[in-house]
Amino acid sequence: MDMLRFATAGSVDDGKSTLIGRLLFDSKSIFEDQLAAVERTSAARGEEFTNLALLTDGLRAEREQGITIDVAYRYFATPRRKFIIADTPGHIQYTRNMVTGASTADLAIILVDARKGILEQSRRHAFLATLLRVPHLVVAINKMDLVDYDEAVYERIVAEFTEFAAGLDAADLTFIPISALHGDNVIERSPNMPWYEGPSLLHLLEHVHIASDRNLVDVRFPVQYVIRDEGRGYAGQIAGGVLRPGDEVVHLPSGSATTVERIDGPAGPVEEAFAPMSVALRLAGDIDISRGDLIARPGDRPRAVQDVDATVCWMAPGRTLTAGSKLLVKHTTRTASAEVADLAYRLDVNTLRRDETATELGLNEIGRVSLRADRPLFVDDYARNRRTGGFILVDAETAETVAAGMISPNG
Template sequence: MSNNSELLRFTTAGSVDDGKSTLIGRLLYDSKSIFQDQLEAVESATLRRGEEGVNLALLTDGLKSEREQGITIDVAYRYFSTPKRKFIIADTPGHIQYTRNMVTGASTANVALVLVDARNGIVEQTRRHAIIASLLQIPHLVFCINKMDLVDFDQVRYEEIKEELEGFAAKLNIKDVAFIPMSALNGDNVVERSLAMQWYGGSTLLYYLENVHIGSDYNLIDARFPVQHVIRPNTDEYHDYRGYAGRIAGGIFRKGDEVTLLPSGFKSKIAKIDTIDGELEEAFPPQSITILLENDLDLSRGDMIVRENNQPRVTQDLELMVCWFDAEKSLKAGGKYAIRHTTQEARCVIKEIRYKLDINSLHRNQEDLEINANDIARIFVRTTKPLFVDGYAKNRITGSVIIIDEGTNNTVGAGMVR
């Protein structure tokens, strides 16, 4: 692999029988990313369980309880690379009770793979995965129409499913949707082109993953720099050094730019963009840099550097689509929590629960407003201090929050700003 390949993060969701583990196993195996000792360990574990062959799911299911129950409970991260790209797979369980894990895996993904069993076509789980991908604004969605070997590699069947999926995907908010007929078990159209499906003129899955354009997945328009940490060396050499360290959340920052500071509204100019390897003329997401300003101003963690004519909303009232995680306590209007947004932390109160979203049908339920673990709901919150937010559709970084229970310190919800 060359040193200058791109990084692509993708997520898969699925349950026991839809071939997800086989697909991942196939990608890892055919790209030569499974090691001999791993394979031997899986083979002997398979034998010990009295099963036959190689159970590739044992590669991804790492925890004792997962191996015992034969299910994926948590998000597992897997890595492989080809000469073109390095890939990070967030492998998540697909059952409705693990929506929180799917949401977690989807939050950082460039691409979502949704598996469809060619025998069954669209089922509830297909819809759910696609809806989650759409809610989390994953830019690219691939429907992997799998187990084509079990329908005799029939083009008519494939077209039928594809048409149905297109109709359904049109209702979702996804920029780029692709369809690939495959058999993960036999390797058809995963890494190698299928000889059995000569009628298919599109790319294999790996070719797609290696070539899909992800250069515009970050927002390069709206300049946003949340201050993460203030660097003050207090040494003789750097006596008056005051650097604002952080990771660019959006837009391009250049030396000499006129900037506005939030929440103060003060104006300044970028004197220097600093790194240990020298000054930069410009910087862009997701670079971690240090900005020095021309004048000494009061700026600290949680504040934001933006441009005067392009500012985020400064507000204490947020409308959120929230995924609830807490299995012990349901989300209640009037409830108070801690909330984190970029590098800010505040407290918030739940003002109103507007509706619960049925993630199998997109139906908005306004009657049953009891929000339990794995439910998704539209809510309104008020925060103790102003946050600097963008809509999630505009910027996934400045448009997302997590909600924390102040009693248990657990992360109990994830919210996307409308």
Template sequence: MTTVTPEHLAATTLLRFATAGSVDDGKSTLVGRLLHDSKSVLTDQLEAVERASAGRGQDGPDLALLTDGLRAEREQGITIDVAYRYFATPRRRFILADTPGHVQYTRNMVTGASTAELTVILVDARNGVVEQTRRHAAIAALLRVPHVVLAVNKMDLVGYREPVFAAIAKEFTAYATELGVPEVTAIPISALAGDNVVEPSAVMDWYGGPTVLEHLETVRLGDTSASGPSRFPVQTVIRHGGERHYAGQLLSGRLRVGDTVTVQPSGRVTTITSLDVLGQPADAVRAGRSLSVRLADELDVGRGDMLTAGPRPPRIAKETEATVCHVADTPLTVGHRVLLKHTTRTVKAIVTEIPSRLTLDDLSQHPEPGRLVANDIGRVRIRTAEPLALDSYADSRRTGSFLLIDPADGTTLAACMVGDAFATRTAQPAADGDGWDF
């Protein structure tokens, strides 16, 4: 393989992607095969895997151990945490999140896929689409991951038969399309044998599409963050020479010296007088950069406030409705008092209503479930003690999402997306309740 130089890396694009699938579908083996066959494994890492495999009595290296790094994972033979790996080819750089397959750890997929631009969902060719497959597809749709790859694994165990692959691909694609997934690419593979992972399969000549790595290298990425409305949550205030500079990361849009901005949620309007990036003045800054901003007026601006500009202002509200994935062992119930963390702002909140819970089998909504338990996907209505500047999750994955946190111990309860991710199959809405007042 061509050597990847630092100069080349600077010119290549970056793809963040996640893997998901049921237990024993072969996610870790796929990731290990991907790293091994793309020559992205260091010699000492491979030697460590070979020693661990020999200790288990295996003839060859178990490539799954390249990602199953925790001792508990290796002993159980399953992935229970999100394993991150970084690698590169001459065509692209990658940040990979290998997420758990066991239903008990589905919540960790939310962590791994929340920033992903592509998700690889594995299916065992012998079992086809199962409930956990549907759950992972629903989470990918909920998080609005723009590209989904269906990797039908263990094709060697079904005789590499095309009809088996075609039936699974048809069923999954129909389900994902109904969820609203914009693009599904189905690839038949054998992660253990290496078929269609990095190199094309010699025994599946009926398949003429890309390998997994080829698709990862060539999938088209869209960068809409720089063209969207400007959103700059203030992380900290820096006092320098009697002046106040507001530091943080620009989540979307652009900021320029002389721009008129609104401080949210107060609604006060002012002008940018200077921008600094890494201590150097800048005339303009685009999304993704960390910077400090100085304003023309002496306003009461602090951590948690947001500078906004552009044609679509955020919605300022103390009540909101969101689609949530409940990730904690403690159930989420009506009347639950929580902390709500949105960008750099954390406020007290209360769950006023749980209108529905998603049924994965037919994508219908079960009305008024009363509570959500671990791994449930549902709708919640929330009232906050202070107003928030919210965008729809469909418009911004960063400013359209928030976390619900247990104020007692800091445990994350739910990952929430503003708006209705599954509006097409929702039952009749429940009546609004009075809820609690702050």
């Protein structure tokens, strides 16, 4: 049974937490004591219904303010698939939280309040999802019960969002009208919207095809750990491609060629390994391989670069990113010292306009930078491989993650 990672996003009070609570409740993925606690809290707040949003708004500060301020991860499963949900906040000041939650997602659900239509935050979240190359985008038009399940309202929002999305790189875009509060079109198709002929949200989540989203062409194996027992093994998670015993591979940075003798999985030897499996490789010959090195195909290598052009989201409160900033760059399992050589522009995520006069990036701001690393990094474009095209920037003194970046040759 495979796993789907998906993120939810949307404007404040669009119903993200309620939707996740509905998915957990209707898929029978919560314990009786959890439900009882939610029922008690709902009653204490004077609510006439069980507030399923409380299943995800677990922080006391969030409950008191009625908002979600952090990325809340939840897990559930159906007979067809396992799921990891990242419930990301809607406020602009928490852009970094959405970047964190969506960076590993296979699918993003953007909620839109049927009464309000497409808002600035809806556009921003759609842009961020496509910037992060989330392969599948679902626009869930929520609170249809509050507009009397009117098809015309749904069609108007679909038309407006489709026009906006034409300027984005959204490969797979789906619209679903729902009521998270009442469960319409969440688990089962709703009789209240007979005009809607598409799948329920859970049906789509169970059946969306994600295997082809991963790069199974370019072999990329960042070495995480060297195993020393009866020989030498190299443990890590495959970031791309397919490996089999007997395959010819090349070690980077040395460029030494060798072959795969054996592949060990958690339960023993395997005849085939592919992204995102975690395995240990046994290679022929004696090559000096360390953590941070990378194994690829001889005729299909990543770029070895020290100068990196990338789009970054700055995540550090109380400080800014400027040309000349010195940081650590962590790319796959490799760490290098780096300096920001240039800040090309700051991007307004609401208007998509570039400010080429910007001299710094502040908290939650996104911009285009050039980095100079002190050692080669083995990179692909983020559009081709999110694992080898993404990185984080770290403060060397505090070990704090201060930025996330996506490598691309063109801004």
